[in-house]
Amino acid sequence: MTTGDLVFQTYVPGKVILSGEHAVVNGYAAVVVPINAFLTLSIKRNQNAAVFTVISATTGTKEIFSPSELSMLFIAPPQPRPTPCAAMVHALALCAKARGLxxxxxxxxxxxxxxxxxxxxxxxxxxxxxxxxxxxxxxTAVHIVSQLPREPEQRMSDSPLPLSSPPSLAPIQLDASVYDVALALEHLFHGKSSGIDVFCCLNPNLVTVSRTGVHSTLAMPEGAPGIEIVVVHSGVERSTADAVAMVQGNADYKRVLGQIGAISAETARLLGEGMTGDALETALASEQHLEALGLSVPSIGHILSIGQQLSPPWVGKISGAGLGGAVIFPVVAGTRDTRPLLDAVRAAGFEAALYSTGC
Ligand SMILES: Nc1ncnc2c1ncn2[C@@H]1O[C@H](COP(=O)(O)OP(=O)(O)O)[C@@H](O)[C@H]1O
Ligand SMILES: C[C@@](O)(CCOP(=O)(O)O)CC(=O)O
Structure with a gap:
């Protein structure tokens, strides 16, 4: 913990992909829901005014930078999989450039x-x-930079962010640029991000993506049942960038991703009509296609089989990039006791938790 006055704080939800991972990178549909688990970023003013510090409790890292070190980082080309401080500085640099600072x-x-x-x-x-x-x-970067007065000689040279905006959106102004800046950072983690995760973080609704970079939210109809999701961690941490690269190397990937995209489109249609149970059943059919792409690993197979052996069986799927990561078991809220599933996977040594969607 750091001492000092809190000057800024923001909370961002996580998400699970019901259907369409990888397909969305190639222009097909995906359906994603935010969940009630959050990342928190806080800024405090500390006593040492000569340094800028970035701490991640998750990674246990603390990066401390002097002004001259920060200057170097500002002008250095952004690197893949940046440290938290490098990511923060890149975000600030993009916002500064957009504002002519x-x-x-x-x-x-x-x-x-x-x-x-x-x-x-x-x-x-x-x-x-x-x-x-x-x-x-x-x-955070948009907030910090928007507080700074513009430099007089730069007033006439206001330029849009040097990033590609989704064609469906109006030209991005600084105050509305969080998506663009976040997407630029996410590209550094994913190699080539569809933007779906970032868009979902910014919208506490269901998200459908009809093609890469073009997102729309889908509100559940009034009275439609919600979704609960048992998320089981395979214990294998993997890189999204590596999984995306592997899929693109599969000879048959475009055909398979087209099938996943069709499943996602149908899932979105059913959710939009309030048929949550049918939508989840449809989404779960994408698992076989993800497996055909080679995205399963032994622990994912083990988790899925634990679910299958319960009575009645639980059907799950990979959620996210695959090659590890999470298996999800989504269910219409309030229709099934999730404890037997949670107990069974935990007894087998897996970490698991129950989430509800933010929708
Ligand atoms: N709380 C955090 N603190 C520091 N780095 C983080 C944090 N959360 C995510 N990251 C970065 O994001 C990477 C994971 O990104 P990615 O491979 O896209 O997986 P995910 O599916 O979790 O988004 C981590 O290796 C780390 O570099
Ligand atoms: C595999 C992909 O479709 C989803 C990635 O999800 P995650 O990084 O595993 O949370 C990549 C993307 O959409 O950019």
Missing amino acids: SSDTVISSIMGLTVSVDSELPMGAGMGSSAALCTAMAR
Whole structure:
């Protein structure tokens, strides 16, 4: 814990993908729901005004930077899988550029601040930990930079963010740029991110993605039953970027992703009509296609078989990039006792928890 006054705080939810992981990277549909587990980013002013500090309780890291070290980081090209401090600085650099501010102005405004990240989302588990981190940092950077006065000589050279905006959205102004900045960061973690996780973090509704970069929210009809999700961690932490690269190397991937996309589109249609149970049954059919892409690992197979052996059986699926990460068992809220499933997977040594959607 850091001492000092709290100057900013933001909470970002995690997510699970009901259907459409990988398909959405290639332009097909996916359905994603936020869950009631959060990443928190807090900023406090500390007593040492000569350094900028970024702490992650999740990774147990503490990065302390002087102004000259920060200057180097500001101008360095962003690296894949950045540290929390490098990600925060990249977000600030993008916002500074959009507002026509020099790095020195931004750096002097953040000296003496400590950014602390704490998260309920296991990393590399398909629950959107990197998207939550990127969204929290983007929100923070936009907040910090929007407080700074513009430099007089730059007033006429206001430029849009140097990022590709989804074509469906109006040109992004600074105050509305959290999505773009978060997506730029998420690209560093995913290699090529569809943006679905970031969009979900920013929207406490169901999200459908009809094609890469074009997102829409889907509100559940009034009175439609909600969703509860047992999430079981396979114990295998993996990189989304590696899983995406592996899928793109599969000779048959476009055909299989098309099938997953069709399942997602049907899932979204059923959810939109309030037929939650049918929607979940449909979404779960995508598991066989994810397995055909080679995204399962022995512990995922083990978890799925534990569910199958219960009476009545529980049907689950990989959620997220695969090759490890999470297995989800979604169910219409209030229709099934989840304790036998939770007990069975925990007895086999897996970490598991029950979540509800934020919808
Ligand atoms: N709370 C956190 N603190 C520091 N780094 C984090 C945190 N959450 C996520 N990350 C970063 O995100 C990476 C995981 O991203 P990714 O492979 O996309 O998996 P996920 O499915 O969890 O988003 C971690 O290896 C780490 O670099
Ligand atoms: C595999 C993918 O479709 C979803 C990734 O989810 P996660 O990183 O496992 O939370 C990648 C993406 O959409 O950018």
